[in-house]
Amino acid sequence: MNIGNVWTIARRDYRSYFNSPIAYIVIAGFLTIMGWMFFFNLSHFNAQAMQYQVFSQGKSPSITDGIIRPLYGNMNVIFLFLIPFITMRLIAEERKLHTIELLMTAPVTLTEIILGKFFSAYLLVIVMLALTLVYPIILFLTGNPELGPIAASYLGVLLLAGCYLSLGLFFSSLTENQIVAGALTFASGLFFWLVSWASQSAGPVWGDVLTHLSLISHYQNFGQGLINTGDIVYYLSFIGFGLFLTHRVLDSFRWR
Amino acid sequence: MIQVSHLTKSYGHRTAVNDLSFEVQKGEVVGFLGPNGAGKSTTMKILTGFMPATSGSAKVAGFEVFENPIEVKRNIGFLPETPPVYPDMAVDEYLGFAAGLHGVPKRSIKAAVDGALEKTSLGDVRSRLIGNLSKGYRQRVGLAQALVHNPQVLILDEPTVGLDPKQIIEIRELIKGLAGDHTVILSSHILPEVTATCQRIIVINKGQIVAEDTIERLTTRINKGLIYSMTVKNPSASGIDAVRKVPGVKSVSAVGPKLVVEINPISGETRDLIVAAAVHESMGVLEFSAERVSLEEIFLQLTTVEDHQV
Incomplete structure (x- = not known):
């Protein structure tokens, strides 16, 4: 595999986000919602802290529980909604425009094409995440938050977003229609999230299986500042499996 | 430069290409002629490594297409039926991408893009978005894309479709000018086009070669x-x-x-x-x-x- 080829493809796709309104709309929407949530969490936390100081009752509020955990937990929900818009065009549009023929007759491998596309979308997500660093910076300037949970939350969000991206890339390879690709990404992303709901009633063995399958149940540890190898392995396997399926789909174009 | 032997491609029960064998020498311009659906595009897609054949073999620039697709693709410039252009990119940006994708080293990309723009006389529109160009210009951008890495072999699927008469003449002259340095296969269902540009024609019908000769000899043979x-x-x-x-x-x-x-x-x-x-x-x-x-x-x-x- 040639990293140069991956980069060539990734750079084109990444730039293409900014050639169209997609990147601006997604980033603006994301930051508006996140900013509003941060503001809400912060003022709610302030009120609680004030109450604690005045009446000295209840338990001492912590920045981690009051701001960090809900903020990054909600960020996952927003990515669930926004990532389909980022990934839906990746391959579907290339098929529609016939530019897939340029990629597939160029001296690059399918793996390089897929990784290039995946990293272009990942790069956009990383930029979005980088812009949210302003919230912990505000917290550090005005308070005394713990670094651990913040760092772990970022790692968790990054991995979870990678899963959505991998899922989105796969659905984008299945169809020429971007709307179909986006809708399938959203529906299946939501399904992988909510699958653990059935674990209560599914019996002990299947209940465990469903909990382990759920994208969100693996995030819980990150939210508490715990980095668990099992969770990382789960997310990385999820991403890898999605990319593998995409590879199979692209390979099948050659046989039709 | 190109050797094809007993190439067969079936889609389920339908045979698109049936036991096709031919050779193209270095520097030749060969026309693929046939009615629509004769198997021209399929043959070209196999040669470019886009799809594998059901049986038979194809060699381009000394490399077996099915065993060494990356080497083959490096030596081929391909213009598919629909020019594979991104409407949201500027012409020179797109050509730079195509050059990089075909392994042109970073420092030579600018020169390669300038060369391709000059050959296809696209210098005037180099910084315009491809999406705002007319069909003829897009076709030329597609051709420039096939030329940008200076490949030994050019495979052009209906290169003059959608062009106006003046552009058609320009493109034909361009293709003729490529002979010698490049080996060119072009397909067409328009006969004067093949007469104007090719030294040799291969007539395909229903996936089989029905005639293969120079234009003069074909004329006398039928005459x-x-x-x-x-x-x-x-x-x-x-x-x-x-x-x-x-x-x-x-x-x-x-x-x-x-x-x-x-x-x-x-x-x-x-x-x-x-x-x-x-x-x-x-x-x-x-x-x-x-x-x-x-x-x-x-x-x-x-x-x-x-x-x-x-």
Whole structure:
């Protein structure tokens, strides 16, 4: 595999986000919602802290529980909604425009094409995440938050977003229609999230299986500042499996 | 440069390409001719490594397409039926991407892009978005994309579709200019195009080669003899008789002042004798010309003969 080829493809796709309104709309929407949530969490936390100081009752509020955990937990929900818009065009549009023929007759491998596309979308997500660093910076300037949970939350969000991206890339390879690709990404992303709901009633063995399958149940540890190898392995396997399926789909174009 | 032997491609029960074998030498410009759906695009897609064949083998620039697709792709410039252009990119940005994708080293990309822009005379629109260009320009951008990494082999699927007559002539000149340095295969269902640009044509129908030769030889092969037409001032029975007696003349028919003279193909040069006979009989020759059977007729004959066999 040639990293140069991956980069060539990734750079084109990444730039293409900014050639169209997609990147601006997604980033603006994301930051508006996140900013509003941060503001809400912060003022709610302030009120609680004030109450604690005045009446000295209840338990001492912590920045981690009051701001960090809900903020990054909600960020996952927003990515669930926004990532389909980022990934839906990746391959579907290339098929529609016939530019897939340029990629597939160029001296690059399918793996390089897929990784290039995946990293272009990942790069956009990383930029979005980088812009949210302003919230912990505000917290550090005005308070005394713990670094651990913040760092772990970022790692968790990054991995979870990678899963959505991998899922989105796969659905984008299945169809020429971007709307179909986006809708399938959203529906299946939501399904992988909510699958653990059935674990209560599914019996002990299947209940465990469903909990382990759920994208969100693996995030819980990150939210508490715990980095668990099992969770990382789960997310990385999820991403890898999605990319593998995409590879199979692209390979099948050659046989039709 | 290109060797194809016993290439077969089936889609389920439908056979698109059936036992195709041909060779193209370095520097040749070869035309793939055939009605729509004859298997031209399929053959091209196999040669470019886009899809594998069901059986048979294809070698491009010394590399087996199925075993060494990356090496083959490095040596091929491909213009598919629909130009593979991104409407949201500027022309030069797109060509830079295509060059990088085909392994042109970073420091030579700018020169490669400038060269391709010049060859396809796209310099004026280099910084415009491809989405805002007309179909003809997009086609040229597609061609520039195929040329940008200076490949040994160019495979062009209907390169002049959608162009206006002036652009068609420019593109044909460009393709002719590529001969020698590059090996070119182009497909077309438009016959004058192939006549204008190619040294050799391969006629395909229903996935099989029905004829493969130079244009001149194909013409004589189908012609089975030459036909001259002569216009005279004073047609006379004795004059027509004299022409008929010239050795090698098969038949003469006269309609008013126009004489149609059919010659046996093996009889060699007879034009002098025919004209001399007419002048001798003082018919007053006004015009003398060879009538050629056009490529259209050859093409129709070849493809209809095929129909009879099926």
